Amino acid sequence: MACALPLERYKSSTSLQVAPSVFRQVRNSSFVSWNSDSNKKNQRQFFVTMQADNRVSRNMHTSSDNKIPHVLTVAGSDSGGGAGIQADLKACAARRVYCSTVITAVTAQNTVGVQGVNIVPEDFVAEQLRSVLYDMHVDVVKTGMLPSLNIVKVLCRSLREFPVKALVVDPVMVSTSGDVLAGHSVLAGFREELLPMADIVTPNIKEASALLNNVPLRSVSDMRTAAKLIHDLGPRNVLVKGGDLPDSLDAIDVFFDGEEFYELCSPRVNTHNTHGTGCTLASSIAAELAKGSSMFSAVKLAKRYVETALDYSKDLFIGNGAQGPFDHFLALKNIDQCCHRQDSFNPNCLLLYAVTDSSMNRKWGRSIADAVKAAVEGGATIVQLREKDAETREFIDAAKVCLEICRSYGVPLLINDRIDVALACDADGVHVGQSDMPAHLARSLLGPEKIIGVSCKTIEQAEQAWVDGADYIGCGGVYPTSTKANNRTIGLDGLREVCQASKLPAVAIGGIGLSNASVVMESVPNVKGVAVVSALFDRECVLTETRNLHTVLSEAMLSRK
Ligand SMILES: Nc1ncnc2c1ncn2[C@@H]1O[C@H](COP(=O)(O)OP(=O)(O)OP(=O)(O)O)[C@@H](O)[C@H]1O
Numbered sequence: 068m069a070c071a072l073p074l075e076r077y078k079s080s081t082s083l084q085v086a087p088s089v090f091r092q093v094r095n096s097s098f099v100s101w102n103s104d105s106n107k108k109n110q111r112q113f114f115v116t117m118q119a120d121n122r123v124s125r126n127m128h129t130s131s132d133n134k135i136p137h138v139l140t141v142a143g144s145d146s147g148g149g150a151g152i153q154a155d156l157k158a159c160a161a162r163r164v165y166c167s168t169v170i171t172a173v174t175a176q177n178t179v180g181v182q183g184v185n186i187v188p189e190d191f192v193a194e195q196l197r198s199v200l201y202d203m204h205v206d207v208v209k210t211g212m213l214p215s216l217n218i219v220k221v222l223c224r225s226l227r228e229f230p231v232k233a234l235v236v237d238p239v240m241v242s243t244s245g246d247v248l249a250g251h252s253v254l255a256g257f258r259e260e261l262l263p264m265a266d267i268v269t270p271n272i273k274e275a276s277a278l279l280n281n282v283p284l285r286s287v288s289d290m291r292t293a294a295k296l297i298h299d300l301g302p303r304n305v306l307v308k309g310g311d312l313p314d315s316l317d318a319i320d321v322f323f324d325g326e327e328f329y330e331l332c333s334p335r336v337n338t339h340n341t342h343g344t345g346c347t348l349a350s351s352i353a354a355e356l357a358k359g360s361s362m363f364s365a366v367k368l369a370k371r372y373v374e375t376a377l378d379y380s381k382d383l384f385i386g387n388g389a390q391g392p393f394d395h396f397l398a399l400k401n402i403d404q405c406c407h408r409q410d411s412f413n414p415n416c417l418l419l420y421a422v423t424d425s426s427m428n429r430k431w432g433r434s435i436a437d438a439v440k441a442a443v444e445g446g447a448t449i450v451q452l453r454e455k456d457a458e459t460r461e462f463i464d465a466a467k468v469c470l471e472i473c474r475s476y477g478v479p480l481l482i483n484d485r486i487d488v489a490l491a492c493d494a495d496g497v498h499v500g501q502s503d504m505p506a507h508l509a510r511s512l513l514g515p516e517k518i519i520g521v522s523c524k525t526i527e528q529a530e531q532a533w534v535d536g537a538d539y540i541g542c543g544g545v546y547p548t549s550t551k552a553n554n555r556t557i558g559l560d561g562l563r564e565v566c567q568a569s570k571l572p573a574v575a576i577g578g579i580g581l582s583n584a585s586v587v588m589e590s591v592p593n594v595k596g597v598a599v600v601s602a603l604f605d606r607e608c609v610l611t612e613t614r615n616l617h618t619v620l621s622e623a624m625l626s627r628k
Pocket residue numbers: 150241242243270271272308309310311318319320333334335336337338341342343344345346347348370373374377
């Protein structure tokens with residue numbers, strides 16, 4: 068047998084130190100049983116040599132820090148670049164996940180419709196699957212256009228041979244232009260083989276109806292019923308997408324995990340550029356799962372990403388047809404902006420973040436300017452004016468004075484909530500909460516130079532802040548506080564979880580002061596600092612309190628190094 072020598076060498080080698088699961092896979096691999104016509108023999112030799120060559124074992128030794136999450140998409144090519152494989156590649160890249168591709172069909176397609184489909188023979192689909200799955204560590208498989216029953220079967224066989232962390236099935240059947248991408252023959256394959264293996268299936272209205280023998284779906288309530296019936300076919304979760312639901316003002320998707328129904332509702336973006344939303348949504352779900360999100364978080368993040376991308380691209384003009392593609396790389400634009408403005412925000416300024424409070428100033432008989440001056444003199448490294456009940460004109464005047472004080476100390480001054488006030492006084496930026504103006508809109512109003520912070524309690528919110536082009540997140544309430552009514556406390560554990568996942572620097576907030584600041588800094592190694600209100604401003608001497616807190620925080624930073 069041509070492969071006997073290298074395979075034996077591989078099997079018996081002790082120096083390669085391959086993980087037992089991989090060793091088992093290789094030992095039992097189907098390569099060994101292939102028919103040995105000369106072409107196959109060469110392929111067999113290639114794989115075995117490749118592995119004996121140590122490439123697989125090198126992957127195994129790569130530290131988890133260097134391992135990029137990996138989605139394999141098994142789908143059709145869209146020559147217009149808006150849907151299919153092309154959308155999947157762009158969505159995964161935008162979500163910072165590696166994407167390999169197995170192409171099942173090549174379509175001649177544009178913004179008008181599908182002009183032609185050329186199905187890839189199933190043997191060659193199988194060969195692509197083998198090439199990828201033997202060599203690379205794939206976390207999640209996402210399927211799109213599977214144009215024949217035999218291709219569905221080939222895929223299911225590969226999935227059984229190479230189990231992955233999750234399987235996302237987008238049961239593509241009809242394009243939004245109305246063209247058929249997979250005939251009814253694949254339905255049996257979906258129902259009997261693929262769906263029972265799926266972690267989630269994401270049909271649109273027409274596909275959900277086709278999976279259920281063409282029951283009509285006209286309302287959200289019909290979508291719920293459909294989600295339940297499709298769940299009965301075996302997938303662990305179902306998302307019935309309502310992008311094409313007639314007469315619906317919002318874009319409503321129904322998620323069912325086998326127990327609970329959730330209606331995911333986002334405002335319907337008024338745009339023609341929705342070609343490829345389904346592929347993008349499924350790939351983004353796969354990307355988030357590959358990064359380690361739970362299913363529901365992955366779905367929510369993916370939906371938010373699609374909505375943001377649609378909104379960003381609503382006036383894009385590509386092609387003359389009824390349905391244009393959209394721009395997956397909106398986040399890159401923000402990254403570009405960040406690159407230009409790297410100098411303007413230094414995350415170290417989050418160390419001692421002073422937030423003013425008008426009622427405390429009143430209680431102690433201080434003006435905002437007095438409070439800010441004492442805080443920056445005492446060592447505050449950034450200041451936020453949080454004046455919930457100030458008159459606009461007074462607020463702008465006071466902000467201008469504070470800005471002068473802060474600039475003379477080289478300390479940035481941000482305004483809470485009020486983008487208009489920040490613009491009017493040319494403050495250094497704004498801080499927004501989850502119910503204030505979304506950060507991406509604040510960014511487009513304020514431009515690339517200003518600092519934007521977002522209050523976040525969850526990993527999803529932190530991810531969104533990053534996508535939206537924010538500079539930092541404020542994370543809390545860490546401890547109970549009376550400064551903010553009805554504010555849920557997330558504790559040190561919640562803080563740690565969000566900070567670890569956040570791509571943006573984080574400052575901790577909520578009930579923090581002299582007595583617990585060092586605990587926060589020690590327990591959450593990557594938090595950049597603490598934001599405080601009462602600990603400075605509900606005290607007799609703001610200057611002394613700030614100095615003392617600055618000392619504690621500086622010591623905590625030193626002991627980290
Ligand atoms: N105009 C819109 N505004 C906001 N969200 C939308 C809009 N259109 C679709 N969506 C969302 O995009 C996602 C994809 O849904 P849709 O029903 O369009 O899938 P699809 O028909 O499979 O897509 P396609 O076939 O165009 O790739 C869903 O989360 C849906 O709610």
